[in-house]
Structure formats: structure tokens, C-alpha cells
Amino acid sequence: MKNFLKNIILFSLFFSITYISGVFIFGHFIDNEYKTNLKYSRGYYGHLYSRIHNIKDYKNIDILFLGSSHTYRGFDTRIFKKQNIITFNLGSSAQTPIQSLTLVKRYINELNPKLIIMEVFPSTFSIDGVESALDIISNTDPTIGYLDMIFKTKSFKVFNTYLYAYTKSLLPINNNFLEPKIIDKDTYIDGGFVQREIEFNSSTQKEITCLNQYKYNDNQLDALHDIVDFAKENNTKIAFVYAPVSKNKTQEYNNHELPDSIYASFNIPYINFRELKGINDSIHFYDSHHLNQNGVTIFNDTLIQELQKNFPEILTE
Amino acid sequence: MLFNSIDFATFLPFVFCVFWILNKSNLKIQNVFILLSSYVFYGWWDWRFLSLIAASTLVDFILAKQIFKTENKRKRKLYLLGSLSFNLGLLGVFKYYNFFIENFVSGFSFFGINLEANHLNLILPVGISFYTFQTLSYTIDVYRNKLKAVGDPIVFATYVSFFPQLVAGPIERATHLIPQFEKRKSFNYQNAKEGLQIMLWGFFKKMVIADNCSLIADQIFNNYPDQSGGTLFIASVFFAFQIYGDFSGYSDIAIGLSKLFGFDLMKNFRFPYFSRDIAEFWRRWHISLSTWFRDYIYIPLGGSRVGKLKVIRNIFIIFLVSGFWHGANWTYITWGAINAVYFAPYLLLNRNRNNTDKIEEGRIIPKPRVFLSIIFTFCLTCLAWIFFRSDSMEQSINILTKIFSPSLLEINTNIFTPNNRVTILLLILFIIVEWLNRNQEHTLVFLNSWNSKIIRWSVYSLIIFLIECTHLRQKHRLFISNFK
Numbered sequence A: 001m002k003n004f005l006k007n008i009i010l011f012s013l014f015f016s017i018t019y020i021s022g023v024f025i026f027g028h029f030i031d032n033e034y035k036t037n038l039k040y041s042r043g044y045y046g047h048l049y050s051r052i053h054n055i056k057d058y059k060n061i062d063i064l065f066l067g068s069s070h071t072y073r074g075f076d077t078r079i080f081k082k083q084n085i086i087t088f089n090l091g092s093s094a095q096t097p098i099q100s101l102t103l104v105k106r107y108i109n110e111l112n113p114k115l116i117i118m119e120v121f122p123s124t125f126s127i128d129g130v131e132s133a134l135d136i137i138s139n140t141d142p143t144i145g146y147l148d149m150i151f152k153t154k155s156f157k158v159f160n161t162y163l164y165a166y167t168k169s170l171l172p173i174n175n176n177f178l179e180p181k182i183i184d185k186d187t188y189i190d191g192g193f194v195q196r197e198i199e200f201n202s203s204t205q206k207e208i209t210c211l212n213q214y215k216y217n218d219n220q221l222d223a224l225h226d227i228v229d230f231a232k233e234n235n236t237k238i239a240f241v242y243a244p245v246s247k248n249k250t251q252e253y254n255n256h257e258l259p260d261s262i263y264a265s266f267n268i269p270y271i272n273f274r275e276l277k278g279i280n281d282s283i284h285f286y287d288s289h290h291l292n293q294n295g296v297t298i299f300n301d302t303l304i305q306e307l308q309k310n311f312p313e314i315l316t317e
Numbered sequence B: 001m002l003f004n005s006i007d008f009a010t011f012l013p014f015v016f017c018v019f020w021i022l023n024k025s026n027l028k029i030q031n032v033f034i035l036l037s038s039y040v041f042y043g044w045w046d047w048r049f050l051s052l053i054a055a056s057t058l059v060d061f062i063l064a065k066q067i068f069k070t071e072n073k074r075k076r077k078l079y080l081l082g083s084l085s086f087n088l089g090l091l092g093v094f095k096y097y098n099f100f101i102e103n104f105v106s107g108f109s110f111f112g113i114n115l116e117a118n119h120l121n122l123i124l125p126v127g128i129s130f131y132t133f134q135t136l137s138y139t140i141d142v143y144r145n146k147l148k149a150v151g152d153p154i155v156f157a158t159y160v161s162f163f164p165q166l167v168a169g170p171i172e173r174a175t176h177l178i179p180q181f182e183k184r185k186s187f188n189y190q191n192a193k194e195g196l197q198i199m200l201w202g203f204f205k206k207m208v209i210a211d212n213c214s215l216i217a218d219q220i221f222n223n224y225p226d227q228s229g230g231t232l233f234i235a236s237v238f239f240a241f242q243i244y245g246d247f248s249g250y251s252d253i254a255i256g257l258s259k260l261f262g263f264d265l266m267k268n269f270r271f272p273y274f275s276r277d278i279a280e281f282w283r284r285w286h287i288s289l290s291t292w293f294r295d296y297i298y299i300p301l302g303g304s305r306v307g308k309l310k311v312i313r314n315i316f317i318i319f320l321v322s323g324f325w326h327g328a329n330w331t332y333i334t335w336g337a338i339n340a341v342y343f344a345p346y347l348l349l350n351r352n353r354n355n356t357d358k359i360e361e362g363r364i365i366p367k368p369r370v371f372l373s374i375i376f377t378f379c380l381t382c383l384a385w386i387f388f389r390s391d392s393m394e395q396s397i398n399i400l401t402k403i404f405s406p407s408l409l410e411i412n413t414n415i416f417t418p419n420n421r422v423t424i425l426l427l428i429l430f431i432i433v434e435w436l437n438r439n440q441e442h443t444l445v446f447l448n449s450w451n452s453k454i455i456r457w458s459v460y461s462l463i464i465f466l467i468e469c470t471h472l473r474q475k476h477r478l479f480i481s482n483f484k
Helices: A002-029 A048-057 A077-082 A097-111 A130-139 A144-153 A156-170 A218-233 A257-264 A293-310 B006-022 B027-069 B073-110 B128-143 B153-161 B174-181 B189-221 B229-260 B278-284 B287-298 B308-326 B330-348 B368-389 B393-403 B418-436 B443-449 B453-470
Strands: A063-066 A087-089 A115-119 A186-188 A194-196 A237-242 A270-272
Touching: A002 A156, A002 B189, A002 B453, A048 A087, A048 A097, A048 A130, A063 A097, A077 A087, A077 A293, A097 A115, A097 A130, A097 A144, A097 A218, A115 A218, A130 A144, A130 A156, A144 A156, A156 B453, A218 A237, A237 A257, A237 A293, A257 A270, A270 A293, B006 B027, B027 B073, B027 B128, B027 B153, B073 B128, B128 B153, B128 B174, B128 B287, B153 B174, B189 B229, B189 B418, B189 B443, B189 B453, B229 B368, B229 B393, B278 B287, B278 B330, B278 B368, B287 B308, B308 B330, B330 B368, B330 B393, B368 B393, B418 B443, B418 B453, B443 B453
Parallel strands: A063 A087, A063 A115, A115 A237, A237 A270
Antiparallel strands: A186 A194
């Protein structure tokens, strides 16, 4: 038995070294389309690379935004700046609470926000977070602190990508990358916002054929609890915001009371703009759940007023 | 709990260590621990269904004891009937009730009588087809005086629920497995090493071959109306490897896992796709189930020692029952019937044992005649698998109609995406490795003759690397879990 256990331990060491080397060779030399379980893409969708490199220009901000594409496309840092509110938008593509927790833990000291706004679109609670984890690993310098996120996503793809990115960061390889400010119809704005070229939602009259139900993964809910606890430990205020979605999108689901009751149970301000007055499906959205710039302006102006009511000690009118 | 899950990766080292620590204390405690571990393993999926296993265990333990105690033939038969009714009743309710009801109603509607069907909205308990057959074999063997009734309820309960083979077999015989729970184990390094090798290859079959082949098979079969005959035949080939990788991979993991704990399970698959005829295929495919049907249905019906008509009847009975065992659908039953049609001529012409020797022993490249017979047998099985894979008879017939049409020569090249090309490459590698080791006890046994530990470990590392770099996350589900 001793011999068996000794060999198991020795093999584990041997395997760790060969595996890391193998993943590096695989990640570096094999074409992306052949890599099922490794996806390292700098400048991935959503300008996260630019956003992360933009952080160094910000310190002691008023508000930090966290969440999915509704965040980086919905909270325009320029509109807040006009009201003398300094904000940073740390949203990223398909970001789930598991990734929000990783990002806030990593960057809170640099940004030192007074208030964290967590955008809580229910669909992000039912996904595994793999897409977002790959985005974060590829576009930030991976640290040991990411391990928690990696174990929670339970994905070989995320694990391999992390191993590759981490090994790459340790080797003297040219890691320089310059992400263009404009990618297709998106323009990166200082502070993390991404402005979409003005477009209008063409699928407003879509017939709803079946009703869906929002579902909440336990892992994602646990992460949301951890974010709230983490903010409290850091003496940072926190609020949940449900960004506007089109009526058409809202009608696809029939259990809206579930998200509302879950968010209300946290006993922190929950500002629900699911059906924001004055917002029109075709004029203010470019698809069924992303606001265009017209919608963003209305939404952000209303949000600022709400935040001033809820957090007068931070945001004076 | 699935073998290829993080939960199992933490469960196994714990159970392994505690099991061998307990080996120093008494055997009963060790068996209690295995029993509890098996219940945790099963209850991880849905604890409510533990009650079914417990009930099946209790009923068969008591009835077998009664059979063993009494010499009164009538009473013995009554107790046996009790066991059969209970176990088949469980299967009937959970697995076949809706099938019978639907067919009953459609049968009446054929004659213009419209009945209302009351479907049961039941979850099919995982492994029910496996453990009910295992307990049945025990009671029948006690009835046939092949086995003494077990005195220790813990030993019997552990036999029924032994976690390595609880969910997907092999379906063990009491005569083989129960004595192993009654003997103190001693750790054997070679045995454990071999167990890990078998498990590793099992994981490769399941997570690399089965899961990736299923992706291609699904892509094609899910759009079968738009596919040509040639493309559909290719899909059936991928499905053949999906089902083989899934089923034999899981069996290999079970066998290897048992070896880690000092148990020996029966071999369930012996490189079936290298069979030279259908009779040989059925000696190599799902051996534990085939021999179960042989011993408990075919032979009691007279086997092949009766008149030709009865032999044909017996063959059809076991193949139809086998099909029905795999699933409550006419497609499975038809799959069974097709195999009976394939198999019957061999038995009637006494050619069913033509190929019992090793396959092309000592040769790397097979003789052309052997090669063609292997390919022919494989093509026959692929055609039968189409029924196995289809959701309905209509779908199977449509697919076969396309295959047996001029479009058999057309292949949709869009299926050769980069990912699918990687799968094809891995499949070729897999077939080569299996072919080279077709006459060995298990595939990776060749590594033991290599003296260099570094080279052996490099091969193990490469296999794990391939598993982790090509495994598809969304394909955790076992196709064979459909059988349950």
C-alpha cells in the first residue's frame, strides 16, 4: 500500500509538470479552432482588456458598476461625470455573480468605490459563467485569486485556459497587445462604458410562443451573497439594479416575482427598472434587452435621481 | 453520482483510504462502510430512490432465506414467484407502465374504441434495470440450489448496491460477487495498478470517444430529413462508437474501480467491433447481460437442444426481451428483433461457434477475408443501431430508406468541422490501440511490459491530457442511463 501511495504522489507531481507543459504547447501552437477545451482570446468581445488597463487612471471613485453586457452597455460613465459622480464600469460579457465577485475582490483596493452597483439581470444567474471566466482570464493578468472562480465554474476549458494564461504570464513572451477602441459597432469610452452605434430594435412584434421561467443557480446566489458581504466588510455601500429590458423580453417570462423577492431578501436597496416609464421597445433598444444610446441616457438620468434618494450621503444633488 | 464528476473525484480517495484503513478491523465494519458509501453514491442523485433499493434488498433477502429453508417445492416456487413479481413489478411500474398503457389505448383505438390513458408521471430510477436483475439472479440461483442463502444481511445489501457497478453494471452474479464480500481483502499492488489502468482507458472511452462521437451523431441524426444516405450511415458509425464508448467505458471504470478495492467483476465487453460474425459479436458485447438472458431465460426454455422452430422461438424471445430491457419503446424491441434475425441462421446452421479463437493472433494486419468479415459484421450492427438511436419507428424507417437509396454515395462534407476532424483522428487512434490489444485482458496491459516508468507515466499523462483537452462539458450524461 505504501508503495502504491508513494507512486500515486510521484505520478501526480510528474503529471502536473507534463500537464502544464502540454497545455502551454497546446495553447501556443495549435490553431484555435482545434482547441475544444482551451480558449484564450485577448480582445475578446466586450472591450474587457481596455477596461482593465483603464483602471489605473481611476482612484477613490464614487460608484463601481458590476454585471453583464447590460452593465458595460447600460451605465454610461460620461452621464454620471456630468453630475460630478466619478464612476467606473467593470461589467463584462455574460458576467455572472461568480465573476463579479472575482473582479471586485481583485480591483476594489485600486478603485476604492463608495458604492457598488450590482446589475442583476436574472438570466445571468442561471448560466455557468464559463464564457465570462474565459474573458476575464484572457484579458487580465491571471492570479492565484482566480482559483475560486475556476473551481466554481467546474470547467476543463476554464481550467486549461487559466493554466495557459498563468504559464504565459510567467514566461518571457511578448504579451503586448493593443485593443482598438472601436470594434465593429462598439466604441470604448473612458471609464469602462461601451457605446453602440445607434440602432433600433427590429423584433418588437415578436410573437411569444412559450413562457419561460427564471431560474437561479445556488452557486450564483451564493456568489451574490458573498459580494454583499464583501462590500459590507469593506464598508462600501451596495445596491442592486435591474436594468431595463424590452417589454417583449419581459413577456417571455412569467415568474418576475421570483427575482424581485430574491433581491428584496438581501435588505439592501434594490432599484427595479425592468419596466422603466418613458422607454419604448423600438426607439430605446437596439435588441430585445440592450438599450441603445437614447435609452441609456434616459435610464442613467433616472438612475442618478434614484441613487441620490437612496444614498444621499454619497451622492449629493 | 457520475464517475466523471468532481463529486466522485473527491468521494473516491476518501472511500479508498477509509476502506483500506478499516481492513485491519473486522470484515463486517468494512462491509458496512462499503454499504454506506454505496448508498451515499446512489443517494447523491436522488436519496428518495434509496428506498427502492432497500426494499428490493429486503424482499429478496427474506424470500431467498425462505426458499433455502424449506424443502416444500410448492412453497419454494411461491417464494420465487414473490421475488419475481416484486422485482419485475418495480420495473413494470417505473419503466414500462406508460409504454403498456399507450399501446393498450392505441390498440383499442384501432378498433374504434377510444380509451383515456392515465399516464404515471414517474422518474425512472437510475440503475433499476441493473440491480433488479442482480437480485433476481440471486433468488433464482438459491431456488436452483446453486447457492446458499446469505445469512448476513449486510453482505447481501452490499452485493445489491455495490457502488462501482450499481448504476450501469456489469450485472454480477451472486455466486461470483457475494463470496468476495465474505473474505478479508489484502491490498495487492499489481491489482490496484491494473485497476487504475482499466479505469483510465474507461474514462478515455467515455469522455473522449463516446462524448465526442455523440456530438457528430446528434448533429446528423437531429437533422436527418436534410441528410443524404451516406451521411446518415456515417452518423450510425459514430453512434456505434458512442454507445460502445459510453457503455464499455462505464463498465471498465466499474471493473477498474472494484480492483482498487480488491474486488473482481466480470468482463463486460471484449472488443466487440472486431467480431468476425454476429454470433461472436454477442459473445463480446454486454456479456453480463447476454449471459444473464442465456442462463435465466434461454436455457430454461430449452436453449438450442430443442427442435428448430423452438430454437428460433427461443432466440427471438431473448433478443426481444433484451431489446425491451434497454428501453420501453418499439425501436428497442425492433433492434432486438433485427439482432435475432442476424443471429438465428448461425445457430440453426451450427455456425455460431465458428469464431471462438483469438482474432488474427500474431498478426498486425488482418487477412483480407477476416478484415471483410469484421467490416461486414460492423456494418450490420450499425444498421441495427439506427433503431436504437431513433426516437420512433417512423424515424428509423426514414433513415434506413435514405441509406438504401442512391444517396448512400453522397456525403455532406459540412460535417467535417475542425472539432469533428479532431474527433475522427482520436477515433482512428482509439481503434488502432484497441486493435493492437484486442487479444489482451484489457487495452493498456501492453504498458506493463515497458520497463521505463517515465514512458509509462508519459502515456498515462497523455491519456489524461487528451481527456481534459477534448472532453465536452455538456455531454456528461450517459446514453446508457436511458436504460437505467
